[in-house]
Amino acid sequence: DQQVKQNSPSLSVQEGRISILNCDYTNSMFDYFLWYKKYPAEGPTFLISISSIKDKNEDGRFTVFLNKSAKHLSLHIVPSQPGDSAVYFCAASVRYGGSQGNLIFGKGTKLSVKP
Amino acid sequence: SQTIHQWPATLVQPVGSPLSLECTVEGTSNPNLYWYRQAAGRGLQLLFYSVGIGQISSEVPQNLSASRPQDRQFILSSKKLLLSDSGFYLCAWSEREKAFFGQGTRLTVV
Numbered sequence: 001d002q003q004v005k006q007n008s009p010s011l012s013v014q015e016g017r018i019s020i021l022n023c024d025y026t027n028s029m030f031d032y033f034l035w036y037k038k039y040p041a042e043g044p045t046f047l048i049s050i051s052s053i054k055d056k057n058e059d060g061r062f063t064v065f066l067n068k069s070a071k072h073l074s075l076h077i078v079p080s081q082p083g084d085s086a087v088y089f090c091a092a093s094v095r096y097g098g099s100q101g102n103l104i105f106g107k108g109t110k111l112s113v114k115p
Numbered sequence: 116s117q118t119i120h121q122w123p124a125t126l127v128q129p130v131g132s133p134l135s136l137e138c139t140v141e142g143t144s145n146p147n148l149y150w151y152r153q154a155a156g157r158g159l160q161l162l163f164y165s166v167g168i169g170q171i172s173s174e175v176p177q178n179l180s181a182s183r184p185q186d187r188q189f190i191l192s193s194k195k196l197l198l199s200d201s202g203f204y205l206c207a208w209s210e211r212e213k214a215f216f217g218q219g220t221r222l223t224v225v
Contacts, residue, residue: 032212041203041221043121044205044216046213046215049213089158089159105161107157108158108159
């Protein structure tokens with residue numbers, strides 16, 4: 001059973017437009033959500049996060065929105081740039097017992113930003 | 116600042132051969148350490164995590180094992196590799212809710 005779902009395996013956007021990447025989760029115990037960016041043959045790098053007590057967090061061109069009632073979060077990138085082309089992973093923090101801090105990842109969405 | 120080192124970057128191994136991937140973290144003490152695998156179409160799957168020396172928890176049954184002989188060293192091993200062990204393996208450490216990843220090892224079992 002997948003607890004974190006990214007239903008779009010790929011997304012193509014024109015440079016300068018907005019990119020919206022979506023993520024759904026099923027576990028209501030999740031209280032921290034993160035987005036990671038991954039280039040081929042490299043490890044993922046942390047991009048932006050949001051606590052469950054907030055519904056929006058913004059960092060430059062990147063904004064994450066959280067809708068707890070819908071168990072949905074999204075990452076907005078505006079304006080999109082060709083260098084943003086990468087695989088984006090959504091992750092949620094599971095907090096219980098000895099696995100505190102473990103992250104559960106979605107399958108990723110490959111973003112292509114075309115010049 | 117904290118850094119994480121993972122090696123080798125690429126590895127080609129025959130079926131049935133042993134495996135040892137090593138990961139070390141610098142600049143922090145008693146970190147939580149993780150091994151993830153990225154297989155095609157399956158995202159990042161947590162394989163093992165460790166909250167301290169000698170403490171290993173496995174998330175999925177598999178052909179692999181992990182060990183933590185020192186505070187900042189995490190090793191992923193296998194006695195006999197299977198074709199299905201091919202993938203991109205990532206070591207990570209965490210500080211509170213955030214995980215920081217190594218550069219990964221591309222393992223191809225042939």
